[in-house]
Amino acid sequence: MKRFILFFACLTSISLVAAQEVLNWKDNEIVSPIVNADNTLTISLFAPDAKKVELTGNFLYAGKDTSDKYADGDWSPQLMNKDETGRWTLTTAPLKPEFYSYNLIVDGVKITDPKNIYTVRDIGNTYSVALVGGGVDGLYAVKNVPHGTVRKVWYDSPTAGIKRRMTVYTPAGYETSNRRYPVLYLLHGMGGDENAWEELGRATQILDNLIAEGKAEPMVVVMPNGNISQEAAPGEGSSGLVTAALRYPKTMDGNFEKAFPDIIQFVEKAYRVKKDKANRAVAGLSMGGFHSIYIALNNPDAFDYIGLFSAAFSQMSKDGDRLSPIYQNIDEKFKTLCKKSPKLIWIGIGKDDFLSQDDEKLRAALDKESYKYVYLKTKGGHTWRNWREYLTIFAQKIFKH
Incomplete structure (x- = not known):
């Protein structure tokens, strides 16, 4: 009887192993x-x-x-x-x-x-x-073209009181030349971080391919973390493997804009870049578009090219119990910015974007000063599909001296 039970147990084990092997084989054959x-x-x-x-x-x-x-x-x-x-x-x-x-x-x-x-x-x-x-016009694929270099760079932000991380793209040939390059500061949306444009926006592939095709000027692209209370993307700072959030402390309350000169100073010291208005651009999506316009309004001599992708123009929050000076006297700041005659203010938004009213208010402020901006309304809503397209278009229009 014992021998029979042992034999049955062995037979059952063999059957289970065989069945598992069949299941594994069926799973492994799937692509x-x-x-x-x-x-x-x-x-x-x-x-x-x-x-x-x-x-x-x-x-x-x-x-x-x-x-x-x-x-x-x-x-x-x-x-x-x-x-x-x-x-x-x-x-x-x-x-x-x-x-x-x-x-x-x-x-x-x-x-x-x-x-x-x-x-x-x-x-x-x-x-x-x-x-x-390969994505739109094949621009999102890695092609057999000269490639730029992407670095994760830490910099000191005295204004924020912490060291912070950003992503920096340098174009093909940067390491082997003595050339100085123009700079695009490219900002992400709410809940994003310094990885967003590289990973979700395919910015590296877009820039590599446009530059290789001669459609965009070789440029340095700086992608900072727009959450000023963060050191870096979730899990990549000293706070450890924290949970990602949509909104962080000090979001859109003026503190990021106040600290932005720290980024420019670091970049212009650490990289071979041109340091004048004609060779600086700032652009961003949603919260990043919000940051871009207010950085430009508060630094009217800093940028000749401004890109606003689904910009959250009216979504400022208070810094403590008051509205930051960054967001005050906006009419006068628009007047000053437009008198400085930036070469391009480019605005794009989807027809179904929930920020359509912000878009209307932004354009009304520019219309009031008779500034001739470039405007594009596309299909879709508040989406990366649109923002990748907007970057592709904007990158081809900047630094064309």
């Missing part, structure tokens, strides 16, 4: 995502015990230009199909070239694609990503 020749995207997951698997991503309505659901953020989940082996699959409609993000929802739990090693973090959320067609 996801697959970018197909017709620009469709196939997402797959091996989950034989799951009762429901859905796909959510910013490509679900990407082909419907006239749809109200074109904007990122309206990602109604779509049910994936399960076959007899336990594999769930969904193939999208043909997609426009773009940098797409998505998640899987397994029995109500949102996860990244376990077969896709490429992910991005946007505030406190993590997404799997896929690049279709």
Whole structure:
């Protein structure tokens, strides 16, 4: 009897191991995502015990230009199909070239694609990503062109009272030349950090490709952390592996703008850059657009090029119990800035952006001074899809002396 029980136990163990090997084999044979020749995207997951698997991503309505659901953020989940082996699959409609993000929802739990090693973090959320067609005009792909260098740089900010980190891009050839370069200060939105434009905005690839094609001037691009109470991105400062947040202390209360000269001073000391108004640009998205316009208004002799992408123009908060002087006497500051005749103020926003009223107020202030800015309204809303496009356009227009 004992021998029979032992034999049965051994047989059961062998069966379980064999079954596990079959499951592992079925899992290992899955590739996801697959970018197909017709620009469709196939997402797959091996989950034989799951009762429901859905796909959510910013490509679900990407082909419907006239749809109200074109904007990122309206990602109604779509049910994936399960076959007899336990594999769930969904193939999208043909997609426009773009940098797409998505998640899987397994029995109500949102996860990244376990077969896709490429992910991005946007505030406190993590997404799997896929690049279709090299992105818009192929500019989001790494191509066989001369490449710039990206560094994570720490600098001292006496105004903020801490050492802080920023991302700095230097163009191809910087290390081997004696040339001095113009500088673009490129600012992220609320909840972002010094990694946002590099990781979500594909700024490195965009600049490499535009410069290589002769469409943009070689430039240094400085991407600081716009959360003035932070040393660096979550998990990359001395506070350790903290949770990412949408809003941090001292957000849009004037303290970042007051400390911004610390960044310029560091850059102009540490890098071979030109140090005059004609060779400085400042641009940003959402909160970064807010920072950009108020930095320019309070430093009217500093920048000849100003880029405002979905700018949160009216979203200032109080510093303690009062409004910062940074945000006071705005009419006079617009008058002074416009009299200084910056070469370009470029404004872009999506037609469905929730900051449309801020956009109208910003343009009204410039219209009052009869300043001829450049304005672009695109499809979609408050999205990285738009902001990557705006950077691409703006970068081709600056430093054209």
